[in-house]
Amino acid sequence: MNLSQLDIEKVKHLHDVDSASAYLFSHMEATDSLKEALEYSKIAHQTQVRKSGEPYIIHPILVASIVSSITDDESMAIAALLHDVVEDTDITIEEISKKFGEDVAHLVNGITKIDTIRDSELVPSTSNEKLITSALSFRKMLLASIEDVRVLVVKLCDRLHNMLTLDALPEYKQIRIAEETLVVYAPIAHRLGISFLKNILEDLSFSYLFKEEKHHIDNYLDTNYHSMEMKLSEFRDSISSLLIKNGFCEDDFEIISRVKHRYSIYLKMQRKGVGIDEVLDLLAVRILTTDAVKCYNILGLIHLNFQPLSSRFKDYIAVAKDNGYQTIHTTVFHNTAIIEVQIRTYAMHQTAELGVAAHWKYKSGGNNNIKLDWLHNLQYQNESVEDFYELIKNDLYSEDISVFSPKGDAFTLPRGALVLDFAYAVHTEVGNKAASALLNKTKSSLLSELSNGDIVKINTSDEVITRCSWIDAVKTSKATTNMRVNCNAIIREINAKSSILIVATAMNLNYARVSEWFDESSCEARSKIPCDIEHYRGAISKYATDIAKNNRFAGFISKHRFKLKSKIISDLEIFSVSNINDVVFDYCCHPKSGDEIMAFLEKGKVHVHHKMCANAYKKLEDHVPMVFIRWNKENKYHYSLIVSLHNEKGALADFLTYLVRLNIDITSIELGKDSGDYVKYCELGFESKEADINSLRVKMANKIKVIQLIRTDDAYR
Numbered sequence: 001m002n003l004s005q006l007d008i009e010k011v012k013h014l015h016d017v018d019s020a021s022a023y024l025f026s027h028m029e030a031t032d033s034l035k036e037a038l039e040y041s042k043i044a045h046q047t048q049v050r051k052s053g054e055p056y057i058i059h060p061i062l063v064a065s066i067v068s069s070i071t072d073d074e075s076m077a078i079a080a081l082l083h084d085v086v087e088d089t090d091i092t093i094e095e096i097s098k099k100f101g102e103d104v105a106h107l108v109n110g111i112t113k114i115d116t117i118r119d120s121e122l123v124p125s126t127s128n129e130k131l132i133t134s135a136l137s138f139r140k141m142l143l144a145s146i147e148d149v150r151v152l153v154v155k156l157c158d159r160l161h162n163m164l165t166l167d168a169l170p171e172y173k174q175i176r177i178a179e180e181t182l183v184v185y186a187p188i189a190h191r192l193g194i195s196f197l198k199n200i201l202e203d204l205s206f207s208y209l210f211k212e213e214k215h216h217i218d219n220y221l222d223t224n225y226h227s228m229e230m231k232l233s234e235f236r237d238s239i240s241s242l243l244i245k246n247g248f249c250e251d252d253f254e255i256i257s258r259v260k261h262r263y264s265i266y267l268k269m270q271r272k273g274v275g276i277d278e279v280l281d282l283l284a285v286r287i288l289t290t291d292a293v294k295c296y297n298i299l300g301l302i303h304l305n306f307q308p309l310s311s312r313f314k315d316y317i318a319v320a321k322d323n324g325y326q327t328i329h330t331t332v333f334h335n336t337a338i339i340e341v342q343i344r345t346y347a348m349h350q351t352a353e354l355g356v357a358a359h360w361k362y363k364s365g366g367n368n369n370i371k372l373d374w375l376h377n378l379q380y381q382n383e384s385v386e387d388f389y390e391l392i393k394n395d396l397y398s399e400d401i402s403v404f405s406p407k408g409d410a411f412t413l414p415r416g417a418l419v420l421d422f423a424y425a426v427h428t429e430v431g432n433k434a435a436s437a438l439l440n441k442t443k444s445s446l447l448s449e450l451s452n453g454d455i456v457k458i459n460t461s462d463e464v465i466t467r468c469s470w471i472d473a474v475k476t477s478k479a480t481t482n483m484r485v486n487c488n489a490i491i492r493e494i495n496a497k498s499s500i501l502i503v504a505t506a507m508n509l510n511y512a513r514v515s516e517w518f519d520e521s522s523c524e525a526r527s528k529i530p531c532d533i534e535h536y537r538g539a540i541s542k543y544a545t546d547i548a549k550n551n552r553f554a555g556f557i558s559k560h561r562f563k564l565k566s567k568i569i570s571d572l573e574i575f576s577v578s579n580i581n582d583v584v585f586d587y588c589c590h591p592k593s594g595d596e597i598m599a600f601l602e603k604g605k606v607h608v609h610h611k612m613c614a615n616a617y618k619k620l621e622d623h624v625p626m627v628f629i630r631w632n633k634e635n636k637y638h639y640s641l642i643v644s645l646h647n648e649k650g651a652l653a654d655f656l657t658y659l660v661r662l663n664i665d666i667t668s669i670e671l672g673k674d675s676g677d678y679v680k681y682c683e684l685g686f687e688s689k690e691a692d693i694n695s696l697r698v699k700m701a702n703k704i705k706v707i708q709l710i711r712t713d714d715a716y717r
Contacts, residue, residue: 007069008200011062012164015054017042020061027068028077037078037100044085052168059161060084066157070194070354073150079107080154086112110151111158152188156197159185163204178208193323193355202263210266217262220276231337232257232283238334239287239302246301253298254288280312281331281340288349292317295343299328302341306332312340314452317348319402322412324351401452413450417475420446420467423458424479431482433460447473466490468612487612491596492527494611494620498598499529501626503539505601506564506577511623517543530598533575536628537564564628572608573632574599580606580627589613599629636665636687639696642707645682652682658703662696664688681707 014020021038028034041060048056064080067073078100085091086108093112097105163181166174182205189198207214221228236255243253260268260282268279276282287298295317302308312331320326327344344352400412403422411425419439423446424431437444438457447470450456468487474480504514518526521542528535564575569583571593581604589610591597596611600619606627609616645651652671659666668685690696697709 008164011065011161014062015058017055017057017061020058020065024061024065024068024077027065028072028074031074033100034074034077034081037081037104040099041081041085044082044089044091048088050165050168052165056084059165063154063158063161066160067154070157070197071153075101075103075107076150076154078104079111079150080157082108083111083154083158106148107151107154110148111154114151114155149192152192153194156185156189156192156194156201160197160201160204163201166204166208174208178205181205182209189355191323193321193325193351194353195325195355196353199261199264203261206263206266213266214262217265217276221259228259228283231334231339232285235283235334235337235339236285239285242301242305243298246297248294248298252289252294256286256288258284258286260284280309280338283337284340284342286342286344286349288344288346291345295328295345298343299330302330302332302343306334308332309338317344319410321400321402323355325355327352401450403450403452403454403456406455406457414475417450418446418473418479419444419448419450419456419458420470421474421476421479422450422456424474424476424482426458428478428482430458430460431479432464432486433462434458435461435465446470466612491611494598494617495527495530497620498626499526499539501620501623502530502536502628503543505625505627506540507543508577514543530628531630533628533630536575540564568632571632573630574606575628576601576606579604582606583608586613586615588615594631597629597631599627601625601627636689637691638667638712639686639688639693639709640712641684641686641700641709643682643684643700644705644707655682655704659684659686662688662690662699685712 010023014023024038025034038061042057045055045057045060050056050059060081060083063083064077067080068077082096082100082104086093086096093105093109096108159181162177166177169177181201186198186201186205189195189201236257239255244250260279265276265279265282268274268281269276289295289298309331312329314329317326317328326348327342329340329342331338331340401415401417402410402412403417404410405426411422413421413425419437420431420434423434423437434446436459437446437448438459439448439450440455464486466486467483468490471480471483471487474483500511500515500518503509504511507514526539529539530536564577567574567576567580569580572583574580574583578601580601583599583606585591585608589612591608591610591613597608598611598616599606599608600616601607602624606629608629609619643655645655656666665687666684667687670683671681688696693709693711697706700706700709
């Protein structure tokens with residue numbers, strides 16, 4: 001069963017307990033267990049009300065109703081009824097387990113874990129930090145669901161009801177929750193294959209986040225409703241007549257027509273840079289039939305009788321998506337209209353709409369039809385905002401392509417993936433040792449971008465090949481994670497060797513002596529010495545103490561007292577006991593600001609190298625003296641600014657002088673075309689130590705008209 005738009009409207013307007021309960025039992029049989037859970041939840045929540053003022057119990061009842069609309073799993077429905085009980089009342093998981101069984105308790109516990117993570121770690125609604133700062137905790141939310149993906153399904157239904165009742169909250173909370181839904185919950189629904197839930201969550205979020213754009217799309221669809229319905233009706237009738245004429249019975253197929261959902265239309269307009277009237281697949285029909293062979297028969301009849309757009313043909317029946325989705329997509333001309341046609345069996349339709357919820361077995365890894373590798377891969381992500389954001393963009397919510405091994409094995413990758421991403425998709429070892437590749441039987445770079453249908457062969461070496469500079473190029477988290485692991489291992493090895501040289505240089509000691517001390521002593525975090533000044537100072541202090549304990553060296557230690565001196569040159573800070581005359585970047589690697597670096601001391605000059613530089617590694621092996629070095633870049637925030645300038649002599653110079661007074665470093669500048677006789681637009685990129693964008697906007701508005709000011713280093717943007 002699928003939730004129709006009518007059902008959604010009904011759920012939204014159920015405001016009393018009896019109506020909500022009746023609605024639940026219209027979707028799932030009123031068994032003794034379900035009725036007992038309902039009464040139990042009513043008692044637990046009897047004193048609570050929602051922001052709207054209605055009894056709180058209505059929320060879990062309607063969440064259970066939504067769950068029951070997509071699955072007949074009674075444990076999930078009961079867990080939905082009880083999902084807030086442990087968190088909001090004194091009832092424990094143990095009591096739930098005793099009363100309703102381990103399966104229900106297991107689900108409730110998983111949902112409670114997710115809610116606890118969110119409450120304790122999400123940035124508060126009143127915070128000025130963007131959504132992506134809070135998105136990191138959703139990695140943990142997904143990890144909490146690895147054992148049983150049903151937890152995520154219930155949580156998505158919970159979020160759907162929250163979105164349906166969002167009007168009761170203040171506007172700033174509406175926006176925050178809608179952002180959260182669009183960036184995290186809808187992508188999860190997409191990956192689980194629950195397309196109807198994804199579409200509803202997207203459209204509901206869209207209505208809060210892009211009100212003007214939604215109004216514009218609604219306006220167009222309302223104005224052109226009759227015209228579009230007429231085109232769809234004519235096309236439906238044409239296909240129906242065609243199929244019956246060619247031997248199909250009326251019971252063999254069903255034709256459903258639709259207009260693309262709102263947020264999907266908006267994305268098409270944004271990605272293509274077109275108006276709504278230029279969106280090609282605005283109109284669509286879906287043909288359902290009884291078996292896969294009939295799908296291909298129907299495709300043949302449509303292509304023989306309607307002109308297809310060959311570039312828009314995709315066969316996901318022969319090569320299913322990772323989430324189990326199977327459908328043939330084609331787009332054809334019909335009279336003056338361009339219409340997308342989707343062809344699938346009834347069983348494929350069930351899977352396409354409900355994803356994992358269409359299958360009786362939900363435990364992760366227990367379902368052969370649905371691959372949940374992406375869920376397991378999350379545990380390998382570094383806990384940083386940027387990494388998690390990339391994961392969301394590339395692993396959770398990407399347009400997929402299918403590529404093949406020479407044997408015909410299909411691999412689903414995000415659009416924009418490289419040959420090296422494919423290598424890691426085949427196997428971690430293949431990715432780590434990938435040396436070269438054949439793309440469609442032609443020798444190609446591992447950095448070549450893949451297209452749908454490509455055939456890829458990877459040639460491997462005997463050893464792991466480390467490619468640290470390529471980490472930002474690959475698109476999949478599996479490639480990124482494994483490449484980063486390999487690079488971090490090398491960095492640790494380099495840091496361990498550097499630590500000996502840095503300490504030996506500072507104390508004017510023999511490399512072998514310091515190395516022996518490191519091996520014998522309990523000096524912890526040795527690899528941190530070249531990166532952390534306090535670890536460096538601590539190591540030197542400990543070395544001096546250990547040596548001084550031996551009386552024979554007491555005189556030596558007193559004779560060789562030293563003090564680390566800090567010297568800042570350009571954006572670099574060097575700590576050394578000797579005088580530094582100059583800092584030079586050697587020609588071999590040219591590290592850029594922020595890169596991992598190390599520095600060698602030669603005749604009073606500090607030579608800076610990238611840590612992965614082969615020449616620098618040779619110097620390490622030759623025990624060339626080293627000093628501690630780090631970037632001294634203060635926190636600077638990157639902005640993009642568009643202002644309107646009056647067409648007066650010196651207006652631009654005057655404004656740029658003002659920016660200098662605000663301690664702003666301009667990184668790029670572009671003058672727009674004249675707009676009228678008096679105003680022209682100027683676009684600037686700049687850096688500032690000012691983190692508060694509103695404060696910056698006010699300062700600039702005193703001098704000039706600000707059209708747009710945004711932080712370009714804001715991960716969410």
